[in-house]
Structure formats: C-alpha cells, structure tokens
Amino acid sequence: MVDDPRVGEGFTRRRVLGTASLLPLAALLPELLAASRAEAAAGSPYRFFTSHQAAVIDAATRRIAPGPEDDLLEAGHPGAHECDVVRYIDTLLSAFDHRVPKLFAGGPWSNRHTKGVNHMKTFVKPDRAQAQAWRKRIKELQRTYRNGVTALDAHAKGDFTKASALQQDRILASSGIAAFTSLLFGHTIEGMYSNPEYGGNKGLAGWKEIGFPGDIQPRGYTTHELQAPEISIIDPTGIVAEVLASFPQIAQAYASGVWRG
C-alpha cells in the first residue's frame, strides 16, 4: 500500500481523510449557511432579515423616502416601500448565499426593451479580489443592520414599528442613530434607483417616479430624442428654492466630491 506522501510530514491519516471528506461539504457551504439563516428567519419571506427586522427596516425607509401610504402629499408618488427597498437590502446582505454572489448583474442588456433573455439576471462571478473585499464588507453590513434594528427598537422603547411617524423621524435624526440612518438612506437610494435585478425598484417605480427610462439597451435613443426640447417650467418653492438660494456653495460641495463619503 502506498501511503499518501503527506502522511509522513506531520499529517495523520485521519486528518488527510478528514480534509478530503470535507471537500464536497465545502461546496455546499453557501447553501448550508443560507439554510441555517433561513431557519433563524423562519416564517420570514427574506433570506437575511427576520420578519421583525424587515418590518423595522421597512418602517424606517418609509420615513426616508415616503410613499402615498406614508405622506398624503406623496399621493401618486411611490416611495421606498413601493420600490421594495427592504428586498433590495436583503438581497445585498444575503448576496453570498448564492453560488454566484448577487453583486454584479450581467449584461449586455435586460429584456425591458427587447424580446428574449434578460442577461442582467445572470450575475457575473466576482474575481477573488472582489469576492474577498465584498465578503468582508457584507459581513460588517450584516452586523451593522442587526445592531441598527436593535438600536431603533431601543430608542422606541420596544418596537420601532409601533412608534408614531413623528417619533420615528426624531429617532432617525437623533445623534445616536444618525450613522445608521445615513447608511440606510444610501441603501434606500440604491434600492429605489438601481436596476430591478438587484431586488428593488419594483415595477420600475423608482425610475418612473423621476421620469428616467433606466437601462435602455438595445433600444437606445434616436437623434430626435437627443435633441428635442422638453419644456418644463417650475417655480421653485420649499427645498428646491433653498438649494437655488445657496447655489454657489452647493455647486462647490458637489464638485469637491466630499459627499461621496
């Protein structure tokens, strides 16, 4: 019998066999992890969030980008909830539950402007460097979200979803929560305005709301569409007027890129 050469170099046979038998297991690991998380999120329609976590994130993002159910003045204007921002965030936080992580949607186009296959639905495998960076990033985000929900509940003295809209606004703007609110705002933006393959922008509600056609390949735009005037007169009030009033400072902040974080 020929021994495995490694056995003589400090490896016991048991260890060699053990490693070998772990190989198929390792391949199953993402699914197993997902399964164990699914157990934790039992009864939840989400991969990462429990039902309660999802409800808290839904309530908080409704305050950040309110829709018709959240603010009478937003009648007819879908917000975070209508765009399914919670699904977007859950998809990001569980990106590595899939054999090909849901980080980079594919190409060259969806089927929104052509018949046939939606190529964006087939995600692109990250290379090692990207996978390593994102694994670490998402692990940190998962912790931040768990702690963030706990903190929101604590500030609401039990359950954030039971607090009034006014209380929720106060909590989200309070100094102890501000960093989490800022992260949540960033993800709300991504969930509303990114391609729907990432889990949000349900029914393209985010794009429709702002009159943006979104991904347009392989249709593109005609020369006429490039050049046509689009008259749209506004008389600025409220926040828009405020932005115009301090336009030079706003322009300076914009150009400097400091807001990119």
Place this chain on the structure above:
Amino acid sequence: MRKAVIAGSGAGASVMALTLAEAGWHVVLLEKGPNYFTGLGEHWPPKTVFSNDNLKANRCFEQPDPDAYPRTFRTSAGQKKGYYVGGVNELPVAVGGGTIHYGAAMPRFWDIDFKQHSMLGPVDGADVADWPFEYADLAPLYDHLERAIGVQGDMSAMPHDPVLKHAPRSRDYPMKSGPQKRASILVSGGARTLGLHPYPFPSAINSEPYNGRPQCNNCGFCNAYGCPTGARGSALDILHRALLTGRVELRPETMVHRVEMKGRRATGLRWVDQHGRRGVEHGDIVILAASGIESARLALMSRLPDPHHRIGKRLMFHYFTSGFGVFLDQRLHAYKSWGAETACMEDFADPDFLGARAFAKAQGLPYIRGGLCEMGGSEDVIPEAQFYQYILGAIQPQQPFGRAFKELMRTSLLRDRLMGIQMLGHDLPYLSNNVTLDPKVRDRHGFPVPRITYAPGKHENVAQEFYIPLITAVMLASGATAAAAVPANTPLMGAGGVIPATRHILGGMQMGTRANTSVVDEWGRMHHTDNVYVADGGVFATSGASNPTLTIMAVVLRMARRLAGTA
C-alpha cells in the same frame, strides 16, 4: 523569436503588443484584473457583461476595489499623519485598462505641450520641460491611430485659432460627427455668443458602423461605463488584432509585482495570480504599462536603479474646474447621448487667450493655461440622489430625509435640469507631486500600496481664478437660470484636501534626454537599464490640457515602432 513581457493591457500596452507582434515578436501581457470580454482574439466584437447599470459601476465592477487594492493620499510630504486610505484616482483594473470605460474623448495635444519649456519658458517652482520630440513627429501617428481605433470628428468645424493652429491636421477624421445632444447644443450656442469656439468632440465612438463594430445608439451610459454594444473604440480594437497574430498571450487576473533584474538587464516580470500562484515570466525586454501610478510603484517595489531620485516624481492629474448651469424652464435630458458630452472647446487652453497673459503677469506668473472644456455633461441618478442626501444633512439637519428628498429627485436640478461644463485644466509638473511606496499600508497580496502626494500649485489656482467667471458667463449666455463654476480641488469644510478623481494619470516616469532629470529616454527605455521600458501616461513630460488617451497611444506607437525596427 524575441520576447517582450508587458505589465498591463490598456491603451499603451495594447499598442506595444500589436506593433511588436506584427514585427514577429512573442508578447505576453500580464493583467491584474479580470477579462469582461468573451472571445477577444476569436470573434469580433467580443461579448461583454457590461450594461446600463449604475450600481454595478459604483460597486467597483471594473474599478479596483479599495479594500483589495487601496492607495493612500496626502496633500504634502509634511502631512505626517491622518492621511486618507482608499481609492485615489484609479483607472479600471481589467483587460483593456482605462479604455474600457473612458469617455472616449480623442483630442490631440498641442505643439506647445511638447515644447513647453522652449516655447513658453520656465515657471518658478515648477519643473517645466520639453519632450524629446515635437508635435510634427506625432502627427502621422495620431492620423494612424484615429483610423485604427475609429474616431469621429469634423475638421471643418474645428477653429484654426487656437486648435488647428496648435495641432495641425493633414486629413479629416475617419467618421463624421454624430448628432449633437440638447445640452451640448445649448452650451455651444452660449459660448458662440461670447465669441468662443466650441466644436464637435472628437470621440472614439462610432457615428456609423466602423471596425466591425455597430453605430452608437446613444444609450448615455458612456463615460465610466463599459460599452454594452461595442460602439466605442478602445484598446480592445488593438488587443484583438494583436491576439489574432497568434504571437500574443493575454493573462488576466495576474498581478506583476517585481521586475527581475540582473545588473542593468531585466530578465522578466515576477507575478502572483488570483489564486496565490506565483511565478516569473522571462523575456528579452520588459515593459511597464500599468498606468503612471502603478508603473512607478512597480519600479519602486523592484528598486530599479534611480540615482537621481526621479522615479514617481512630477505626477500630473489635470485640475478640473466644474461649471453648473441649472434650467428652470426645461429639462435637458443630458443622459440621451453618445459620449458624456458631444461638444468641446479648447479656447481656455491657450496661454494667449484674451487677457490671460496680463492676469498671469499681475500674479507673478509668465502664463496661465486652463484646458479643454467638455460641454454639456450631467450626473447619473444614484450619485444625484446621494448628493441630495448630503445637502439635506447640511440644510435641514433636524430632519435630513423625507419628502424633501423626493421633491429634489422629481425636480432634478442637478441632473435632468443640469448643464455641465468640465474644464480639464493644465497641470504644471512639480517635484512635490509624486508617488512613493506607503510605509505601512499593504494590498491584499501584502505589497506596499502607492502613496499619492498631490496638491495644485500657484499656476493651477491662478488659472482657475481667471477662468471661473468665464465659465459662469458661458452658462448664463446659454440660458441657464442659475450658474456657478467652482474649483474641484479646493479643500472644503475641514477636509484635508479633495481626493483626486480626474482619471488622467500623467507623469511619474518622465521621458527626457538627460538621465539626471528624467526616468526614460525618448524611446521609453529607463535610463539606467538596458531593457526596461515604460509605455503609459507615466512618461509624459508635460500634461497638455486635454484628454490624454490618444496621445498615450501615439507616444507608445512611436516607441514601439522603433523597438520593432519598423519606424
């Protein structure tokens, strides 16, 4: 068969690979990043997974992830601590390099860029120098490359003064100019009423089928996006032909980290791949073409001979001055476009622009130069929203979210009603702007990361002061209700300096005739070596005042033909 080993696969690397391979050389390209183009070297155009996807771009799909490949930044060598760790002016890390998502702007440099010291004179505190050749030497190479890659433009619409006077052309572009978009039409009109000379932006974007690639359909996901249809010309046009020779090997996901030396001779490039496998690719010559910053880093990590301490010095990024015009009477839909802007203007790059000499003299400078203005750009949706998040924090900190955010998105002052001008200002070379190895921070393989030390100098600040009112005037003349032009690199609100993000990476491996004041000779060979060449923007002796990709390719083509014996 002679063999060349190249670090990188972008603008410079591709031209070097094709020229050498056509002359019978064996060429191996080692590229740090992945290949997003299936079938390159087999069928054309290759299949791609790039798409109209703002989020994917923001997630560092093709950009180096700052977690895996960080850089560090400080504004001066005196800044001992607290400097920034993260992304600093990176180009894509992927097959094709910067050209896979550049705006494809293809202007030429001017005669005075190559002879800046002798034609414009020295500037106190700056290291102004001449290149070892002149515009006339590059002109036929520009012609050649405009055809090889496919550039649209309209010579008859280009002003003699200052453009054709300083960059004479013997023939028109291989493709006519495509249609102007709304925002570019308006801003060009405004500029003309002030006596300025905007013209259709020369761009490597197909206005008709060219090189086996389709006509552009104006999807607007252009600058900073990979092209989904293949309508954009790039290093891939060159790489594909190189691979078809059968003498070129392209190895993605393989990072070069050392030049192997034996005395003055390089024997090969040492690499590590994504799986941690390591090796050396041996060759008769080695070529660093990983961008100004990364080639300098590689030279420093390899401790290549540098008796006069010139490696990494004279980094130039261009200072960007941004103009914002807002329209309250119309939406400009700037996203419907080929390229980011369909018009440009070079008047402000001219040191003899009306009043510029007098303004410079009053400030104690011999001259000032602004740069090419990209006319009619805007912003993408996700960054627009992120900026509103930021300003809500500043304007209404008691409730920095809510309905006001949605109101801003619907009104879209800073995207759909925005008309942008971006001036790519001329950077003088300063020895104090440079790349060194960071003493502490390491990348994912454990190698020291590039530390960027950079700040605009007096010339850049004075030039912006002069041109800012003019940029504002152009926007108001175009019909904008509100307009503001601002420097992009002024420290703001306690930040230690704005992190450079111009994507124009020039200098660091300067070309020159004298071994004590430059890094490479006029043919790209490092002075103190027999066979180490540099073939990227690093070799630039001056920065010019416009988008540099075509000039990078032309300079490398000049070197490559000499190396191949086909000059």
